Amino acid sequence: MKILYFGAMSVSIENLLLGKTEIEGHPAFYYPMYKLIKKGHDVDFVLMSNFNSEYNVKVDWFDPGKIIANIYDPYSEGGGLTRINRRIKRLYKMLSELIHATKNKDYDIIYAHSSLAVIAQIVGKLSGIPVGIRWYGDSNFCYKTIQKKGKYLAALKHPLNFLNFKLPYAFLLATDDHSYADKAYEAWKRESNGTFYHWKTGINMKSIDQCENGIPIPDRPYIFFAARFARWKRYDRPIEVLHYLHLKGVNIDLYLAGQTTGGASSLEYINEIKALVNQYNLEDHVHFLGGVSQDSIRVFSYHALAT
Secondary structure, three states: OEEEEEEEOOHHHHHHHOOOOOOOOOHHHHHHHHHHHHOOOEEEEEEEEOOOOOOOOOOOOOOHHHEEEEEEOOOOOOOHHHHHHHHHHHHHHHHHHHHHHHHHOOOOEEEEEHHHHHHHHHHHHHHOOOEEEEOOOHHHHHHHHHHHHOHHHHHHHOHHHHHHHHOOOOEEEEEOOOOOHHHHHHHHHHHOOOEEEEEOOOOOOOOHHHOOOOOOOOOOOEEEEEOOOOHHHOOHHHHHHHHHHHHOOOOOEEEEEOOOOOOHHHHHHHHHHHHHHHHOOOOOOEEEEEOOOHHHHHHHHHHOOEO
8 A cells, every 4th residue: 555644753753763773752653654664565754843854764664765745844933923823834834745745646545643634634635535544632632622611612722623523534543541532522523524443552562571771770669650741641740649659758769751842832841840840859859761762661660669
Protein backbone atom coordinates (compact mmCIF):
# COMPACT_ATOMS: atom_id res chain seq x y z
CA MET A 1 0.00 0.00 0.00
CA LYS A 2 0.99 3.63 -0.52
CA ILE A 3 0.38 5.45 2.79
CA LEU A 4 0.81 9.11 3.65
CA TYR A 5 1.41 10.05 7.31
CA PHE A 6 0.16 13.57 7.95
CA GLY A 7 0.34 15.85 11.02
CA ALA A 8 2.74 17.43 13.47
CA MET A 9 6.17 15.82 13.73
CA SER A 10 6.21 13.20 16.45
CA VAL A 11 8.94 13.09 19.09
CA SER A 12 9.72 9.59 17.81
CA ILE A 13 10.40 10.88 14.27
CA GLU A 14 12.58 13.64 15.71
CA ASN A 15 14.51 11.03 17.70
CA LEU A 16 15.25 9.12 14.48
CA LEU A 17 16.35 12.29 12.66
CA LEU A 18 18.74 13.11 15.54
CA GLY A 19 20.46 9.75 15.18
CA LYS A 20 18.84 7.98 18.12
CA THR A 21 17.93 4.31 17.85
CA GLU A 22 15.60 4.29 20.86
CA ILE A 23 12.54 6.53 20.89
CA GLU A 24 11.74 8.80 23.83
CA GLY A 25 8.03 9.34 23.28
CA HIS A 26 4.92 8.91 21.13
CA PRO A 27 4.96 5.11 20.76
CA ALA A 28 1.41 5.30 19.35
CA PHE A 29 2.83 7.21 16.38
CA TYR A 30 6.03 5.21 16.12
CA TYR A 31 5.03 1.54 16.24
CA PRO A 32 2.35 1.56 13.50
CA MET A 33 4.81 3.46 11.28
CA TYR A 34 7.60 0.98 12.11
CA LYS A 35 5.42 -2.06 11.39
CA LEU A 36 4.08 -0.64 8.13
CA ILE A 37 7.57 0.16 6.84
CA LYS A 38 9.00 -3.19 7.97
CA LYS A 39 6.16 -5.02 6.20
CA GLY A 40 7.15 -3.34 2.95
CA HIS A 41 4.48 -0.66 2.63
CA ASP A 42 5.41 2.61 0.91
CA VAL A 43 5.10 5.24 3.66
CA ASP A 44 5.60 8.98 3.03
CA PHE A 45 5.33 11.91 5.44
CA VAL A 46 3.98 15.46 5.32
CA LEU A 47 4.83 17.03 8.68
CA MET A 48 4.86 20.33 10.52
CA SER A 49 7.54 20.83 13.15
CA ASN A 50 10.02 23.06 14.94
CA PHE A 51 12.82 20.76 13.75
CA ASN A 52 15.29 22.45 11.40
CA SER A 53 18.52 20.49 11.88
CA GLU A 54 20.52 18.19 9.63
CA TYR A 55 19.14 14.65 9.37
CA ASN A 56 21.36 12.03 11.02
CA VAL A 57 19.42 8.76 10.75
CA LYS A 58 21.25 5.70 12.09
CA VAL A 59 18.59 3.01 11.66
CA ASP A 60 18.55 1.13 8.35
CA TRP A 61 14.78 0.84 7.99
CA PHE A 62 13.85 4.55 7.99
CA ASP A 63 14.55 6.66 4.91
CA PRO A 64 14.49 10.41 5.71
CA GLY A 65 13.90 11.03 2.00
CA LYS A 66 10.34 9.78 2.60
CA ILE A 67 9.66 13.04 4.47
CA ILE A 68 8.41 14.83 1.38
CA ALA A 69 7.53 17.98 3.34
CA ASN A 70 8.67 19.23 6.74
CA ILE A 71 7.06 22.59 7.33
CA TYR A 72 9.37 24.38 9.75
CA ASP A 73 7.04 26.33 11.98
CA PRO A 74 8.43 26.84 15.50
CA TYR A 75 6.17 27.95 18.33
CA SER A 76 6.50 31.69 18.80
CA GLU A 77 2.99 33.01 18.63
CA GLY A 78 1.49 35.68 20.86
CA GLY A 79 -2.12 35.93 21.87
CA GLY A 80 -5.34 37.21 20.32
CA LEU A 81 -5.41 38.00 16.60
CA THR A 82 -1.69 37.26 16.22
CA ARG A 83 -2.24 33.70 17.34
CA ILE A 84 -5.33 33.22 15.16
CA ASN A 85 -3.51 34.61 12.12
CA ARG A 86 -0.53 32.33 12.73
CA ARG A 87 -2.71 29.24 13.07
CA ILE A 88 -4.51 30.05 9.81
CA LYS A 89 -1.14 30.35 8.08
CA ARG A 90 -0.08 26.99 9.50
CA LEU A 91 -3.22 25.30 8.22
CA TYR A 92 -2.76 26.87 4.78
CA LYS A 93 0.85 25.65 4.56
CA MET A 94 -0.19 22.14 5.54
CA LEU A 95 -3.07 22.18 3.04
CA SER A 96 -0.80 23.32 0.20
CA GLU A 97 1.81 20.64 0.91
CA LEU A 98 -0.80 17.90 1.21
CA ILE A 99 -2.47 18.85 -2.08
CA HIS A 100 0.96 18.85 -3.75
CA ALA A 101 1.79 15.42 -2.32
CA THR A 102 -1.49 13.79 -3.39
CA LYS A 103 -1.17 15.18 -6.91
CA ASN A 104 2.28 13.64 -7.30
CA LYS A 105 1.41 10.18 -5.96
CA ASP A 106 -1.63 7.94 -5.94
CA TYR A 107 -1.99 7.14 -2.21
CA ASP A 108 -4.24 4.36 -0.93
CA ILE A 109 -4.86 6.10 2.40
CA ILE A 110 -3.86 9.18 4.39
CA TYR A 111 -3.18 8.48 8.07
CA ALA A 112 -3.77 11.85 9.76
CA HIS A 113 -3.01 12.78 13.35
CA SER A 114 -4.94 14.90 15.87
CA SER A 115 -7.24 17.73 14.82
CA LEU A 116 -5.01 18.58 11.83
CA ALA A 117 -6.73 15.60 10.22
CA VAL A 118 -9.39 18.10 9.08
CA ILE A 119 -7.03 19.20 6.31
CA ALA A 120 -6.51 15.62 5.20
CA GLN A 121 -10.27 15.03 5.25
CA ILE A 122 -10.86 18.00 2.94
CA VAL A 123 -8.16 16.82 0.52
CA GLY A 124 -9.33 13.23 0.81
CA LYS A 125 -12.90 14.18 -0.04
CA LEU A 126 -11.79 16.14 -3.10
CA SER A 127 -9.32 13.51 -4.32
CA GLY A 128 -11.19 10.34 -3.34
CA ILE A 129 -8.48 9.13 -0.94
CA PRO A 130 -9.74 7.55 2.32
CA VAL A 131 -8.51 9.15 5.55
CA GLY A 132 -7.84 7.44 8.86
CA ILE A 133 -7.64 9.67 11.97
CA ARG A 134 -5.62 9.11 15.13
CA TRP A 135 -6.70 11.17 18.13
CA TYR A 136 -4.43 11.62 21.16
CA GLY A 137 -5.14 14.02 24.05
CA ASP A 138 -7.57 16.07 21.94
CA SER A 139 -10.59 14.23 23.30
CA ASN A 140 -9.72 15.14 26.90
CA PHE A 141 -10.20 18.86 26.19
CA CYS A 142 -13.27 18.24 24.05
CA TYR A 143 -15.09 16.16 26.64
CA LYS A 144 -14.34 18.53 29.50
CA THR A 145 -15.80 21.40 27.47
CA ILE A 146 -18.81 19.25 26.56
CA GLN A 147 -19.35 18.57 30.27
CA LYS A 148 -19.20 22.25 31.19
CA LYS A 149 -20.87 23.94 28.22
CA GLY A 150 -22.67 21.27 26.22
CA LYS A 151 -21.83 19.67 22.90
CA TYR A 152 -22.76 22.63 20.68
CA LEU A 153 -20.69 25.25 22.52
CA ALA A 154 -17.90 22.66 22.70
CA ALA A 155 -18.06 22.42 18.91
CA LEU A 156 -17.48 26.17 18.71
CA LYS A 157 -14.53 26.00 21.08
CA HIS A 158 -12.98 22.94 19.36
CA PRO A 159 -14.03 23.43 15.73
CA LEU A 160 -11.32 21.27 14.16
CA ASN A 161 -12.09 18.32 16.41
CA PHE A 162 -15.80 18.71 15.73
CA LEU A 163 -15.12 18.81 11.99
CA ASN A 164 -13.24 15.52 12.33
CA PHE A 165 -16.67 14.02 12.93
CA LYS A 166 -18.56 16.07 10.37
CA LEU A 167 -16.25 15.35 7.41
CA PRO A 168 -15.90 11.83 5.96
CA TYR A 169 -13.28 9.48 7.39
CA ALA A 170 -12.48 5.79 7.03
CA PHE A 171 -11.88 5.41 10.77
CA LEU A 172 -11.20 7.46 13.90
CA LEU A 173 -8.95 5.71 16.40
CA ALA A 174 -8.26 6.67 20.02
CA THR A 175 -6.95 4.65 22.94
CA ASP A 176 -8.74 3.92 26.20
CA ASP A 177 -6.27 5.86 28.37
CA HIS A 178 -8.79 7.96 30.30
CA SER A 179 -8.74 10.78 27.75
CA TYR A 180 -12.51 10.37 27.25
CA ALA A 181 -12.51 9.85 23.50
CA ASP A 182 -15.48 7.51 23.89
CA LYS A 183 -17.39 10.21 25.81
CA ALA A 184 -16.65 12.80 23.13
CA TYR A 185 -17.82 10.32 20.52
CA GLU A 186 -21.05 9.62 22.40
CA ALA A 187 -21.79 13.35 22.51
CA TRP A 188 -20.98 13.96 18.84
CA LYS A 189 -21.75 10.59 17.25
CA ARG A 190 -24.81 11.94 15.42
CA GLU A 191 -22.31 13.99 13.45
CA SER A 192 -20.10 10.98 12.78
CA ASN A 193 -19.26 10.07 9.20
CA GLY A 194 -17.10 7.02 9.82
CA THR A 195 -16.17 4.16 12.14
CA PHE A 196 -14.92 4.89 15.67
CA TYR A 197 -12.41 2.58 17.42
CA HIS A 198 -11.58 2.84 21.12
CA TRP A 199 -8.70 0.45 21.72
CA LYS A 200 -6.63 -0.46 24.74
CA THR A 201 -3.12 0.96 24.60
CA GLY A 202 -0.66 -1.57 23.21
CA ILE A 203 2.63 -2.48 24.82
CA ASN A 204 5.81 -4.10 23.57
CA MET A 205 6.61 -6.95 25.96
CA LYS A 206 10.23 -7.10 27.07
CA SER A 207 11.91 -8.57 30.14
CA ILE A 208 14.11 -6.38 32.33
CA ASP A 209 17.28 -8.31 31.48
CA GLN A 210 16.68 -7.51 27.79
CA CYS A 211 16.58 -3.75 28.42
CA GLU A 212 19.52 -1.46 27.71
CA ASN A 213 19.57 1.35 30.25
CA GLY A 214 22.36 3.92 30.37
CA ILE A 215 21.00 5.87 33.35
CA PRO A 216 22.16 4.81 36.85
CA ILE A 217 19.36 3.43 39.02
CA PRO A 218 18.99 5.38 42.31
CA ASP A 219 20.47 3.67 45.35
CA ARG A 220 17.66 4.89 47.62
CA PRO A 221 13.88 4.32 47.50
CA TYR A 222 11.99 6.37 44.91
CA ILE A 223 8.74 6.71 43.02
CA PHE A 224 8.64 7.17 39.27
CA PHE A 225 6.42 9.04 36.82
CA ALA A 226 6.77 8.98 33.02
CA ALA A 227 4.72 10.97 30.52
CA ARG A 228 5.09 13.69 27.92
CA PHE A 229 5.50 17.10 29.55
CA ALA A 230 2.00 18.37 28.81
CA ARG A 231 -0.52 19.93 31.15
CA TRP A 232 -3.12 17.18 30.76
CA LYS A 233 -0.59 14.57 31.92
CA ARG A 234 -0.91 16.10 35.42
CA TYR A 235 2.69 16.22 36.62
CA ASP A 236 1.40 18.06 39.67
CA ARG A 237 -0.13 14.87 41.06
CA PRO A 238 3.03 12.83 41.74
CA ILE A 239 4.56 15.96 43.30
CA GLU A 240 1.53 16.30 45.58
CA VAL A 241 1.93 12.61 46.48
CA LEU A 242 5.60 13.14 47.31
CA HIS A 243 4.67 16.17 49.44
CA TYR A 244 2.16 14.14 51.48
CA LEU A 245 4.67 11.30 51.90
CA HIS A 246 7.29 13.71 53.26
CA LEU A 247 4.72 15.18 55.66
CA LYS A 248 4.20 11.61 56.93
CA GLY A 249 7.94 11.17 57.39
CA VAL A 250 8.45 8.97 54.32
CA ASN A 251 11.67 10.50 53.02
CA ILE A 252 11.88 9.22 49.43
CA ASP A 253 12.63 10.74 46.02
CA LEU A 254 10.61 11.27 42.84
CA TYR A 255 12.02 10.76 39.34
CA LEU A 256 10.20 12.34 36.40
CA ALA A 257 10.81 11.19 32.82
CA GLY A 258 9.21 13.08 29.96
CA GLN A 259 9.90 14.69 26.62
CA THR A 260 8.93 18.33 26.10
CA THR A 261 7.32 19.55 22.90
CA GLY A 262 9.44 22.69 22.82
CA GLY A 263 6.33 24.82 22.62
CA ALA A 264 5.61 27.87 24.75
CA SER A 265 2.83 26.09 26.66
CA SER A 266 5.11 23.14 27.47
CA LEU A 267 7.89 25.41 28.78
CA GLU A 268 5.36 27.42 30.77
CA TYR A 269 4.08 24.20 32.34
CA ILE A 270 7.58 23.03 33.29
CA ASN A 271 8.14 26.33 35.10
CA GLU A 272 4.85 25.88 36.97
CA ILE A 273 5.87 22.38 38.05
CA LYS A 274 9.29 23.55 39.20
CA ALA A 275 7.60 26.35 41.17
CA LEU A 276 5.41 23.73 42.86
CA VAL A 277 8.51 21.71 43.74
CA ASN A 278 10.07 24.83 45.29
CA GLN A 279 6.85 25.65 47.16
CA TYR A 280 7.03 22.28 48.93
CA ASN A 281 10.84 22.52 49.47
CA LEU A 282 11.37 19.32 47.48
CA GLU A 283 14.20 20.55 45.27
CA ASP A 284 16.58 17.87 46.58
CA HIS A 285 14.04 15.09 46.10
CA VAL A 286 12.53 15.71 42.63
CA HIS A 287 14.71 14.73 39.67
CA PHE A 288 13.92 15.65 36.06
CA LEU A 289 15.34 13.04 33.67
CA GLY A 290 14.01 14.59 30.46
CA GLY A 291 13.29 12.34 27.50
CA VAL A 292 14.59 8.80 28.05
CA SER A 293 14.37 5.55 26.11
CA GLN A 294 11.54 3.08 26.66
CA ASP A 295 14.07 0.59 27.99
CA SER A 296 15.08 3.10 30.67
CA ILE A 297 11.43 3.67 31.53
CA ARG A 298 10.97 -0.08 31.98
CA VAL A 299 14.03 -0.40 34.22
CA PHE A 300 13.17 2.66 36.33
CA SER A 301 9.59 1.37 36.70
CA TYR A 302 10.81 -2.06 37.71
CA HIS A 303 13.05 -0.77 40.51
CA ALA A 304 10.67 1.92 41.79
CA LEU A 305 8.54 1.54 44.91
CA ALA A 306 5.65 2.80 42.82
CA THR A 307 5.15 4.04 39.26
